[in-house]
Structures are given as C-alpha cells and as structure tokens.
Amino acid sequence: MLLRASILAASIAVAALFASQAASAQGVFTLSSPSFKDGERLATKNAGNNKSNPNCVGENVSPALSWSNPPEGTKSFAILMFDPEGRPPGGVSHWVAYGIPASVTGFAEGEVSKPSDKYVGGSSLMKLPNYFGPCTPPGPQHHYTFTLMATDLEPTALAAGLTRDELIKALDGHVKQATGLIGTFSKP
Numbered sequence: 028m029l030l031r032a033s034i035l036a037a038s039i040a041v042a043a044l045f046a047s048q049a050a051s052a053q054g055v056f057t058l059s060s061p062s063f064k065d066g067e068r069l070a071t072k073n074a075g076n077n078k079s080n081p082n083c084v085g086e087n088v089s090p091a092l093s094w095s096n097p098p099e100g101t102k103s104f105a106i107l108m109f110d111p112e113g114r115p116p117g118g119v120s121h122w123v124a125y126g127i128p129a130s131v132t133g134f135a136e137g138e139v140s141k142p143s144d145k146y147v148g149g150s151s152l153m154k155l156p157n158y159f160g161p162c163t164p165p166g167p168q169h170h171y172t173f174t175l176m177a178t179d180l181e182p183t184a185l186a187a188g189l190t191r192d193e194l195i196k197a198l199d200g201h202v203k204q205a206t207g208l209i210g211t212f213s214k215p
Contacts, residue, residue: 054096058175058206062090062136069171069210075160082162082214089140089158090210093133094175098203101129101177103184105198106146107191110161112169114152120191121171122158123149125198126182147182149189156187161212168213176205 063069074085097104105125113119124139126147134145139158142148148156163169178201185197 056094056096056098056177056204056206058092058094058173058208060090060092060173060208060210063210065208067211068168069161069212071215073160073210074212075162077162080162082164083160084162084214085160087140087158087160088137089134089160091134091136091138092173092175092208094206095132097129097177100179101203103127103129103178103180103182104131105176105178105194105202107172107174107176107194108158109172109174109191110163110169111172112167113163120152121160122151122155123189123191123194124157125149125178125185125189125194126180128182147185147187149187149191149194151191163212163214165214168211171210171212173208173210174205175207177203179203 062073069090071084072086072088073090075083076085076087077083103125104127106122106127108122110119110121124146127145131145142157150156151159153159161169161171176198178198180201189197
C-alpha cells in the first residue's frame with residue numbers, strides 16, 4: 028500500500044512538472060518594443076509631424092512593436108494607441124488598427140506610419156487610418172498606451188474606419204486576451 032501511494036505521488040509530481048512545462052512553453056501574451064521599454068520615453072522621431080501644430084516636434088515614425096504567445100484560437104489582433112491625458116476629459120485616440128491576421132507578430136519601425144495591407148485602419152481623433160505620434164503640449168509628460176487585443180474574429184470581419192469607441196463596442200465578447208505597453212512623451 029505504501030509503495031502504491033509513493034508511485035501515485037511520483038506520478039502526480041511528474042504530471043504536474045509536464046503541465047507546468049507546457050504552460051511555460053505557451054508563455055504569457057506580451058507586447059514589447061525594441062524602440063522603447065515599458066514606461067519609458069518615446070523617441071522624438073516617434074512624435075507627430077504637423078507643421079501647423081508647434082507641439083508636433085517629431086517625424087511621425089511609428090515605433091517597432093512585436094508580440095508573442097497569443098492565446099489559442101486567436102484569429103486576429105487589434106491595436107489601440109491612446110493618450111488619456113490629452114484633450115481632457117476625453118483623451119486622444121492616436122491609432123486604431125484591427126483585422127491584423129494572427130500570422131502577424133509585429134510591425135517594423137515606421138511600418139504603420141502610413142496605411143498598410145497588414146491591418147484595417149480605423150479612425151483616430153485626427154481622422155487618420157494609421158499611426159500618428161504624440162503632439163504633447165508643454166508641461167507634464169503624457170502616457171501613450173498601446174493596447175493589443177487577441178480576438179476570435181476573422182481579419183475581414185470589421186469594416187474600415189471604426190473609431191476607438193466603435194471598435195471597443197464591436198469587439199465586446201470577442202477579445203480573448205489583451206496586453207499593453209506604455210510609452211511616455213513630453214515636449215523637449
């Protein structure tokens with residue numbers, strides 16, 4: 028009886044080990060960037076470029092983004108870039124993109140500064156379907172939140188041009204998991 032209990036305990040321990048290794052192999056769904064670390068300042072080149080706005084001091088080069096370990100069953104991704112401190116009380120939507128195929132694992136630096144066939148462009152506050160960088164006014168730094176959502180929707184499920192609020196409503200019940208990254212910026 029003691030031998031049986033020992034074998035059972037050893038079997039449970041081995042099964043638990045394999046289960047934890049399988050979970051580690053799946054990993055955690057993450058969004059990262061070689062352009063900036065979470066919570067750190069975006070480069071000036073990532074800031075918006077609009078000659079009529081003196082707060083747009085950059086080149087509008089989108090930072091590189093990459094992600095890994097999406098949840099099983101992911102069919103597409105959606106990304107939002109939002110500045111909660113911009114234009115109080117509503118914040119500023121800088122980028123709305125969705126319909127990103129599950130086979131895409133990121134964007135190179137500058138790749139989403141213009142429309143791309145890798146995603147469906149929504150409509151930012153500036154009415155653009157692509158990335159538009161920070162145009163932070165003088166004063167305290169703003170936080171630019173990049174939120175990546177894994178969805179169960181086919182990449183072609185949603186029409187182009189959705190605003191941030193419209194996309195959030197359309198994704199209700201379809202997001203499998205989300206991850207994020209925050210960059211900061213203040214006018215140099």
